[in-house]
Amino acid sequence: MFVETDKHIYYPGETIYGNVHLLINEVIEEAKCLEIIMKGKESFKYQTSRKRDEESCRNYCTILDQPTTIAKFLNKKVSPGQYSFRFKVELPDTNLPASFIQRQEIASEGMLKAKIRYCASAVLYKWSGDFSHTPITKYSRRFYVAHPPSVARAHFMQSITVNVGPKLCCLGKPRG
16 A cells, blocks of 8 residues: 655645556455544653653653545445555644754753654455454655745835945046
8 A cells, every 4th residue: 555645745725636556466255444544643751861750751742743535435345456546635724833853962861853744545444244344555655744934014015225426436537
């Protein structure tokens, strides 16, 4: 399985267009569906580097978890072959922070690691009784979220005119 997207960097509110390519070598019985899941995660970790008591502080937060079903297998069977499924997913246009990675040593006291990462994951599910499903295979592709550049405001863009006055120039020998 492979996930292909139209580009690598997106702005909040943009639409991600792509394809999930699937190569099936053997018949899959009890196939249910294929989903594309847009995920964003924030992680923070601080770890002290003191020899005696090593402490750490961690925090994880899900920023984005947006599953979209792109194929349903009604006859529950997928025959061997190559398949390609198109998808179109719109990213939320508010409260979506930009991708970020920082790793910093803090005054030889410890290490700080902070990340905001996004990925598009394709998951092929099969039926597993009582209307539940389990993943058969999964593939993830990282993408980046950026904030659009700021547009300069009109009052910052002023033309500056400088009055120099008449130009005086002497070429030749001074009179005297």
